[in-house]
Amino acid sequence: MRDTRDPGIQSVARFVADKIQLEPEIALVLGSGLGSFAEDVEDKVVLPTNEIEGYPVSTVEGHAGKIVAGKVDGIKVLVFQGRVHYYEGYPMAQVVFPVRLAATLGVKALIVTNASGGLGDDFQPGDLMLITDHINLMGTNPLIGQTWGFDRFPDMSRAYHPELRAAIEQAALAQKIVLKHGILGGWSGPTYETVAEVRMLKQLGVSAACMSTIPEVITAARLKLPACGVSCITNLASGLSDKPLAHEEVTEVAALVEGKFHSLIRAAVPEVANAAAKIVL
Numbered sequence: 367m368r369d370t371r372d373p374g375i376q377s378v379a380r381f382v383a384d385k386i387q388l389e390p391e392i393a394l395v396l397g398s399g400l401g402s403f404a405e406d407v408e409d410k411v412v413l414p415t416n417e418i419e420g421y422p423v424s425t426v427e428g429h430a431g432k433i434v435a436g437k438v439d440g441i442k443v444l445v446f447q448g449r450v451h452y453y454e455g456y457p458m459a460q461v462v463f464p465v466r467l468a469a470t471l472g473v474k475a476l477i478v479t480n481a482s483g484g485l486g487d488d489f490q491p492g493d494l495m496l497i498t499d500h501i502n503l504m505g506t507n508p509l510i511g512q513t514w515g516f517d518r519f520p521d522m523s524r525a526y527h528p529e530l531r532a533a534i535e536q537a538a539l540a541q542k543i544v545l546k547h548g549i550l551g552g553w554s555g556p557t558y559e560t561v562a563e564v565r566m567l568k569q570l571g572v573s574a575a576c577m578s579t580i581p582e583v584i585t586a587a588r589l590k591l592p593a594c595g596v597s598c599i600t601n602l603a604s605g606l607s608d609k610p611l612a613h614e615e616v617t618e619v620a621a622l623v624e625g626k627f628h629s630l631i632r633a634a635v636p637e638v639a640n641a642a643a644k645i646v647l
Contacts, residue, residue, distance in 0.1 A: 369470040379470040386435035390444035393468035397480035410436035453555035458508035462585040475642035478595040482574035497595035515588035530594035533641040537633035548573025552580035
C-alpha cells in the first residue's frame with residue numbers, strides 16, 4: 367500500500383477493498399454536475415461514502431457521495447462520484463482523503479475533473495479543457511504539517527503528467543472532440559471571483575478558475591501518483607458575461623455536455639492506463 371506512515375488510511379483501505387473486491391488501476395474524481403459518468407461503469411459495486419468511517423460527507427449539490435468500483439472498457443476503475451471542498455469547512459487533510467485512499471488501494475494514475483469558470487478569450491460554456499498546469503491561490507497547501515507520503519518537498523514540474531496529458535489528447539482526437547488547453551487557478555471559495563480578481567487571474571495566465579482539484583493533484587505528487595485532469599467550462603468568470611454567476615448554471619451546463627464529457631473520459635481511461643503502465647517513477 368502506497369500511503370506511508372499512516373495506519374488509519376491503511377485500515378480504511380482494507381475496509382473499502384473488502385467491499386469492492388477489486389484492485390483498481392485508475393482512479394477518477396468527478397466534479398460538480400459530472401458525476402453521472404459513474405453510470406457508465408460496468409460490473410459496478412457502489413459504496414456510499416457515509417458507510418466509511420472518517421470519510422467526509424459532501425454538502426454540495428452535484429456531488430453524490432459515492433465510490434463506484436468496476437470497469438471501463440476493461441480497465442478496473444475507482445470512481446469518486448463527487449468530492450468535498452475546502453470551502454465546506456473541511457480541513458485539507460479531509461479534502462484530499464479520496465486521493466490518499468486511491469493511492470493506498472494501489473491505483474496507477476489519477477484523473478481529476480471539475481467544473482470551472484472560463485477566463486480564456488476563446489472559451490465558451492460547454493468547452494472541455496485539458497489542464498496543463500495550475501496556480502494554487504487557495505491560501506494553503508494540503509501537505510502542511512503532514513508526514514505521510516514520500517518526499518517532504520515534492521517536485522511539481524510534472525504535476526499533470528505529460529504522458530497522461532498526451533493520452534487524453536489521443537482520446538479526444540479519436541472521439542473528434544475539441545479539447546482546449548489551459549492553466550487551472552484554484553480559489554478557496556465559496557464566493558466567485560470579483561471582476562478585479564478575474565483581471566488579476568488573467569494577468570497571471572490562468573485559463574480557468576475552480577474551487578477544487580489542486581489540493582488533490584498536490585497530494586498525488588506527494589504520493590508519486592501520476593495525475594492528469596479535465597475541466598468542463600460551465601460558465602464565464604465574473605465580468606466576462608452579462609449575468610450573475612450561480613451554481614445552478616454550473617450543474618445545468620455540465621448536464622448539457624454530459625455526452626461529450628462521457629465520450630472523452632470513457633476513451634481516455636484505457637489510454638491513460640496504457641500510458642501509466644509505462645511511467646517509471
